[in-house]
Amino acid sequence: MSTITAHDTPRGFSFAEYMTCLTGIVWREGLRFLHQRERFVSALVRPLVWLFIFAAGFRQVLGISIIPPYETYILYEVFIAPGLMAMIQLFNGMQSSLSMVYDREMGNMRTLLVSPLPRGFLLFCKLLAGTAVSLLQVYAFLLIAWFWDITPPPVGYLTVLPALILSGLMLGSLGMLISSGIKQLENFAGVMNFVIFPMFFASSALYPLWRVQEGSPYLYYVCEANPFTHAVELIRFALYGQINWVSLAVVATCTIVFMIGAIIAYDPSRGLTRRGPAGGEG
Amino acid sequence: MTSPAPIAETRDSAPKPDPAAVPALSIDGVSHAYGPRRALSDVSFNVAPASFTALLGLNGAGKSTLFSLITRLFGIQSGHVGIFGHDVSSMPGEALRLLGVVFQPRTLDLDLSLTQNLLYHAALHGIGRRDAAARAAELLDRIRLAERAGSKVRDLSGGQMRRLEIARALLHRPRLLLLDEPTVGLDVKARADIISHVRQLVTEQGIGVLWATHLFDEIAPGDDLVVLHQGKVLAKGPVGRVITDAGAQDVNTAFMRLTGAQVMPGGGA
Numbered sequence: 001m002s003t004i005t006a007h008d009t010p011r012g013f014s015f016a017e018y019m020t021c022l023t024g025i026v027w028r029e030g031l032r033f034l035h036q037r038e039r040f041v042s043a044l045v046r047p048l049v050w051l052f053i054f055a056a057g058f059r060q061v062l063g064i065s066i067i068p069p070y071e072t073y074i075l076y077e078v079f080i081a082p083g084l085m086a087m088i089q090l091f092n093g094m095q096s097s098l099s100m101v102y103d104r105e106m107g108n109m110r111t112l113l114v115s116p117l118p119r120g121f122l123l124f125c126k127l128l129a130g131t132a133v134s135l136l137q138v139y140a141f142l143l144i145a146w147f148w149d150i151t152p153p154p155v156g157y158l159t160v161l162p163a164l165i166l167s168g169l170m171l172g173s174l175g176m177l178i179s180s181g182i183k184q185l186e187n188f189a190g191v192m193n194f195v196i197f198p199m200f201f202a203s204s205a206l207y208p209l210w211r212v213q214e215g216s217p218y219l220y221y222v223c224e225a226n227p228f229t230h231a232v233e234l235i236r237f238a239l240y241g242q243i244n245w246v247s248l249a250v251v252a253t254c255t256i257v258f259m260i261g262a263i264i265a266y267d268p269s270r271g272l273t274r275r276g277p278a279g280g281e282g
Numbered sequence: 283m284t285s286p287a288p289i290a291e292t293r294d295s296a297p298k299p300d301p302a303a304v305p306a307l308s309i310d311g312v313s314h315a316y317g318p319r320r321a322l323s324d325v326s327f328n329v330a331p332a333s334f335t336a337l338l339g340l341n342g343a344g345k346s347t348l349f350s351l352i353t354r355l356f357g358i359q360s361g362h363v364g365i366f367g368h369d370v371s372s373m374p375g376e377a378l379r380l381l382g383v384v385f386q387p388r389t390l391d392l393d394l395s396l397t398q399n400l401l402y403h404a405a406l407h408g409i410g411r412r413d414a415a416a417r418a419a420e421l422l423d424r425i426r427l428a429e430r431a432g433s434k435v436r437d438l439s440g441g442q443m444r445r446l447e448i449a450r451a452l453l454h455r456p457r458l459l460l461l462d463e464p465t466v467g468l469d470v471k472a473r474a475d476i477i478s479h480v481r482q483l484v485t486e487q488g489i490g491v492l493w494a495t496h497l498f499d500e501i502a503p504g505d506d507l508v509v510l511h512q513g514k515v516l517a518k519g520p521v522g523r524v525i526t527d528a529g530a531q532d533v534n535t536a537f538m539r540l541t542g543a544q545v546m547p548g549g550g551a
Contacts, residue, residue: 011376012375013375014408016408016410017407018408020410021405021407023405024402025402025405028398031391031394032391035393035394036393107385107387107389110353110355110385111389111402111403112406114354114355114381114383115407116374116375116376116377116378116379116407117375117406117408118374118375119354119374268356
């Protein structure tokens with residue numbers, strides 16, 4: 001067998017083929033999303049509960065001073081809106097990544113992974129498609145929030161887009177890295193307790209960090225080191241047409257590191273072997 | 283136990299492809315373990331172009347593991363898998379381009395239409411939209427589902443879904459087709475349809491087929507046969523020779539003698 005000669009000379013893949021593959025994967029994810037209304041509704045209800053109930057209750061408790069990027073005193077609702085946008089992406093990223101690693105989407109992952117294009121590229125496309133879905137959710141949230149007096153400048157809706165793409169990719173690849181690397185986190189409850197809640201609460205999503213610093217300097221450092229804080233700040237500034245360079249650098253670096261790690265750690269046999277070898281048969 | 287015989291690389295009945303043909307599929311000394319449990323031990327066999335090779339084994343024999351290795355879903359722990367001479371580990375792109383696969387579990391998007399499923403698959407192979415749409419229409423026509431093109435896959439019968447999966451596997455014009463127990467759960471008519479369709483692909487288009495099954499009646503006298511049991515190849519070669527070597531009269535008895543397994547009345551292992 002070792003003496004066999006190749007039947008065809010390798011020809012690799014053209015840029016057009018890569019792009020066709022990328023758009024195909026994003027297109028399919030979008031189509032599926034449109035068919036899953038419950039997923040859409042639950043993705044929206046979560047941040048809206050925080051906005052309508054939690055923020056209303058907390059409005060009187062927390063005073064917000066004027067901090068960049070805001071130029072005036074703002075309502076608490078306005079302050080937490082970027083945090084809630086990032087929360088949508090955090091949930092979406094964790095959910096879709098978990099289903100890529102474990103068996104829920106295994107049929108789909110098989111179809112994807114027998115594509116001849118490089119596996120790393122396929123996983124990148126998949127993460128990008130998940131991010132595209134989170135963008136639809138975030139913009140739907142922004143639309144509803146607008147009626148709740150969360151009215152960033154019109155240009156902000158545009159300038160926040162690249163920030164959301166970057167943060168979506170970071171959170172999606174973090175989810176994939178975590179679910180590939182940590183065996184115990186195989187269900188969503190585990191991810192909620194050990195990843196989503198700590199990341200969300202130890203960040204600047206719900207309270208400005210200077211208030212955290214007043215309460216606990218150590219927690220402040222934790223928050224500062226939390227990539228989710230920087231995703232929130234990147235979104236917050238971008239929503240007002242500004243760039244938070246530190247956050248941009250942190251989020252971009254984390255995205256690259258998490259994505260490379262996730263692609264290396266991804267192992268489809270994990271999802272398949274859970275139900276006995278290779279999905280039902282031996 | 284018989285002495286393993288190499289599968290005939292040139293077959294009189296099949297249309298002649300390239301005379302110096304490399305095997306459509308070559309499995310060479312492949313072993314695989316899930317932790318301490320060994321799923322495949324030193325598996326070697328070839329599938330010739332334009333041939334129908336049945337991979338016969340009980341549930342748990344290692345058939346699906348082997349499929350996962352051929353499709354590079356799992357990393358190959360030891361041994362080599364080649365598709366038309368392209369090593370799956372070192373040149374996965376070139377190898378997978380020539381491969382079409384129908385997995386045992388359904389892998390269609392139930393909420394998308396037939397055409398949408400096919401277009402998605404085409405995109406995964408880098409086939410542009412216009413070309414893909416033409417190929418999809420042609421294939422749907424061939425599997426007699428053209429008028430259902432816009433329906434959701436969810437509304438199809440089991441047999442229709444399988445036909446669609448086979449059409450999808452052929453969309454990028456592969457020269458090797460793997461099917462993992464494709465008739466499981468289908469009625470008699472749908473089974474016969476699928477089998478004759480795939481056999482037609484072998485004779486008319488010269489596609490090499492590896493058909494995993496545990497059903498004896500899906501194996502025809504002219505096929506090549508690989509008997510896989512507890513992760514080991516017990517026999518391989520043209521069906522007639524495997525039967526003779528086992529000192530049996532038919533596939534059922536040969537399989538029973540080779541494996542010591544009980545044959546079920548329904549003709550399945």
